[in-house]
Amino acid sequence: MTSRERILAAVAQNQPALTPLPLVPSFQLETPDLVEKFSQVAVNIGSWVLEVRDYEEIQEILLQDFKAHHRIISHVPEVSSFADATALEDPQRHLLENVDLAIIKGHFGVAENGACWVTEDLLGVRVVPFICQHLAIILPKHQMVPLMHDAYEKIGDAEYGYGVFIAGPSKTADIEQSLVLGAHGPRTLTVFLME
Amino acid sequence: MRMKEEHTKDHAALAEDFNQDEPRVNWHDETLWFIREKRDRAAFAIPDWELLRETASQIKFHTLSNLSQYLQQFEANAQANGMTVHWAADAQEHNQIVHSILQQHGVTQMVKSKSMLTEECHLNDYLEQQGLEVIDSDLGERIVQLAKEPPSHIVLPCIHLKKEEIGNIFHQHLGTEAGLSDPQILTETARQHLRETFLTRKAALTGVNFAIAETGEFVVCTNEGNADMGAHLADVHIASMGIEKLIPRRSDLGVFLRLLTRSATGQPITTYSSHFKKPRPGHELHLILVDNGRSVQLGREDFRNSLKCIRCGACMNTCPVYRRSGGHSYQSAVAGPIGSILAPNLDMKKHADLPFASTLCGSCSNVCPVKIDIHTQLYKWRQVIVKEGYADPKKAIGMKAMNLVLSSPNTFKLSGKAGRWFMKTVPFLVSNQMNPWYKQREMPQPPKESFGEWYRKNRPQHD
Numbered sequence: 001m002t003s004r005e006r007i008l009a010a011v012a013q014n015q016p017a018l019t020p021l022p023l024v025p026s027f028q029l030e031t032p033d034l035v036e037k038f039s040q041v042a043v044n045i046g047s048w049v050l051e052v053r054d055y056e057e058i059q060e061i062l063l064q065d066f067k068a069h070h071r072i073i074s075h076v077p078e079v080s081s082f083a084d085a086t087a088l089e090d091p092q093r094h095l096l097e098n099v100d101l102a103i104i105k106g107h108f109g110v111a112e113n114g115a116c117w118v119t120e121d122l123l124g125v126r127v128v129p130f131i132c133q134h135l136a137i138i139l140p141k142h143q144m145v146p147l148m149h150d151a152y153e154k155i156g157d158a159e160y161g162y163g164v165f166i167a168g169p170s171k172t173a174d175i176e177q178s179l180v181l182g183a184h185g186p187r188t189l190t191v192f193l194m195e
Numbered sequence: 196m197r198m199k200e201e202h203t204k205d206h207a208a209l210a211e212d213f214n215q216d217e218p219r220v221n222w223h224d225e226t227l228w229f230i231r232e233k234r235d236r237a238a239f240a241i242p243d244w245e246l247l248r249e250t251a252s253q254i255k256f257h258t259l260s261n262l263s264q265y266l267q268q269f270e271a272n273a274q275a276n277g278m279t280v281h282w283a284a285d286a287q288e289h290n291q292i293v294h295s296i297l298q299q300h301g302v303t304q305m306v307k308s309k310s311m312l313t314e315e316c317h318l319n320d321y322l323e324q325q326g327l328e329v330i331d332s333d334l335g336e337r338i339v340q341l342a343k344e345p346p347s348h349i350v351l352p353c354i355h356l357k358k359e360e361i362g363n364i365f366h367q368h369l370g371t372e373a374g375l376s377d378p379q380i381l382t383e384t385a386r387q388h389l390r391e392t393f394l395t396r397k398a399a400l401t402g403v404n405f406a407i408a409e410t411g412e413f414v415v416c417t418n419e420g421n422a423d424m425g426a427h428l429a430d431v432h433i434a435s436m437g438i439e440k441l442i443p444r445r446s447d448l449g450v451f452l453r454l455l456t457r458s459a460t461g462q463p464i465t466t467y468s469s470h471f472k473k474p475r476p477g478h479e480l481h482l483i484l485v486d487n488g489r490s491v492q493l494g495r496e497d498f499r500n501s502l503k504c505i506r507c508g509a510c511m512n513t514c515p516v517y518r519r520s521g522g523h524s525y526q527s528a529v530a531g532p533i534g535s536i537l538a539p540n541l542d543m544k545k546h547a548d549l550p551f552a553s554t555l556c557g558s559c560s561n562v563c564p565v566k567i568d569i570h571t572q573l574y575k576w577r578q579v580i581v582k583e584g585y586a587d588p589k590k591a592i593g594m595k596a597m598n599l600v601l602s603s604p605n606t607f608k609l610s611g612k613a614g615r616w617f618m619k620t621v622p623f624l625v626s627n628q629m630n631p632w633y634k635q636r637e638m639p640q641p642p643k644e645s646f647g648e649w650y651r652k653n654r655p656q657h658d
Binding site: 002003004006007008010011012013014015016017018019020021022024025027028030041045090093094097110112113114115125126127130131147148149150151152153155157160161162163164165166167168169170171172173174175176177178180182183184185186 | 226229230242243246247250253254256257259260261262263266267282283284288332333334335338351352353354357358361378379381382383386389390393394410418419420421423424427428438443445446447448449450452453460462463464465466467468469470471472473474475476477478484486490491493494496499
């Protein structure tokens with residue numbers, strides 16, 4: 001008997017009588033203004049949130065902090081004038097270790113927790129939003145859902161190899177509960193909410 | 196080496212050691228209470244919090260009631276997604292599977308993100324004995340790994356250490372200057388040190404927070420981004436999970452991700468909630484399903500409910516005993532109230548002290564996001580442990596004496612009188628180190644008379 005067979009037999013024998021799978025009740029967010037709620041929560045968890053009209057405005061804002069000597073990468077065609085897409089291949093993923101800024105698109109935001117849903121087709125390489133020193137996510141402003149239940153309703157049975165909710169810059173409070181931004185991933189997260 | 200297996204002291208004795216340094220105990224207590232307060236603020240901000248808990252509890256219990264089916268459904272879907280699924284009956288088989296995967300790839304160094312299951316299995320010790328190197332990448336876990344200690348808390352592994360001590364550990368092991376204690380600088384040091392590790396390791400192991408039967412994907416939650424850094428840079432990703440981590444549907448994550456971090460640290464969600472569904476093209480993703488006693492616990496009617504646990508640590512932060520005795524006094528990978536109902540299932544004799552490490556105040560059950568009746572189970576484990584003959588003999592004698600006194604009204608009255616007389620006349624007989632109730636306590640002023648005596652004098656005469 002293999003371990004698989006033994007475990008499954010023991011589980012089948014010991015599991016209690018079947019109870020029903022509950023329907024998840026319909027939960028509501030009290031605040032009606034999703035963009036305001038998203039921005040407020042996102043700022044609380046350490047993100048910067050900026051409402052922008054177009055890609056030119058994004059470029060203008062980012063190039064105030066990032067100069068020619070900084071390495072900027074992106075899979076987003078609209079920012080290709082100042083962000084490089086050439087190293088975004090899996091075999092070259094280790095070469096991304098000196099990236100200063102990565103710009104990615106997000107599918108939608110979640111108002112209750114300031115999270116952005118991203119899947120690997122938007123990244124080029126999975127490690128992109130983790131290995132960069134700073135991360136910018138471009139989110140369509142009207143793509144905002146109230147709660148995580150709504151987020152999964154929107155995701156539905158979408159097909160992806162890898163997907164991630166990103167909520168804020170990487171952080172830790174492991175040392176005496178002192179919050180430090182920039183644990184292993186990006187030190188800052190800027191969310192651009194685009195009209 | 197990590198903490199040795201042999202138990203020379205029980206929880207009470209280790210708690211007593213921990214209490215030698217009173218300011219430090221107070222600091223530990225207050226730090227954890229601060230997290231409990233953050234949890235409260237996050238939970239109270241959600242009007243439907245109780246409904247959310249109840250829904251989570253029902254989903255988890257349903258999953259347990261159909262676990263054999265869900266395990267097979269998950270396996271089939273995960274395989275269809277391109278993962279390799281392994282089954283491990285116990286800790287040793289789990290460790291051997293990890294070792295064999297590493298051997299197949301000629302890997303001798305691995306990076307690992309947080310996984311309490313691998314602590315339970317003592318994976319690091321096992322691999323080190325085989326000559327392999329494991330580096331823990333969660334900051335708190337890396338700190339205790341360097342200090343050669345086990346984590347003292349499932350969410351906050353080095354909550355027992357002060358920043359000056361961490362500065363000292365980094366000075367000894369990472370060559371930083373002596374006397375550092377700024378958390379910002381210490382974290383930056385660890386970031387640089389571990390970045391090198393992430394970039395050079397060919398294999399990464401992560402834990403699993405939730406596995407979805409209907410899609411064959413699993414979710415890993417971190418704030419640091421360490422699980423993703425390890426897994427996405429390595430050629431081989433190994434994910435280890437207990438069989439109780441399953442949930443039926445992807446949409447159920449909406450319930451659990453809302454509860455997990457609010458209960459754990461008071462955050463609305465972790466920075467990263469990563470959904471791994473398929474391996475990166477050309478790379479391997481191994482998933483190990485581990486039983487290690489869980490199917491036995493599933494068969495214990497009074498205790499199976501403990502398998503609903505989502506490892507948020509809320510019960511530890513709120514527990515008056517945990518806060519004042521520290522995680523290491525439990526001598527179990529999972530400490531605190533939940534650890535005290537999980538550990539006796541793994542080894543009842545070794546962990547016989549843990550169900551007694553509680554005041555049964557019920558705070559743990561009240562904060563549990565999946566509504567595990569933790570304090571009721573602690574009480575039930577005590578009865579099992581006494582019945583099986585594993586109870587502390589001192590406790591057994593005391594209980595027999597109490598039984599004698601309480602079963603006869605006359606003896607009870609007499610002992611009460613004698614007790615009051617002793618406390619009033621010769622207080623040193625009770626207020627001494629021989630009496631465990633006197634430790635860290637002032638004895639109360641004895642009442643002049645018992646309630647029975649008072650009532651006889653004061654009851655209305657017309658009755």
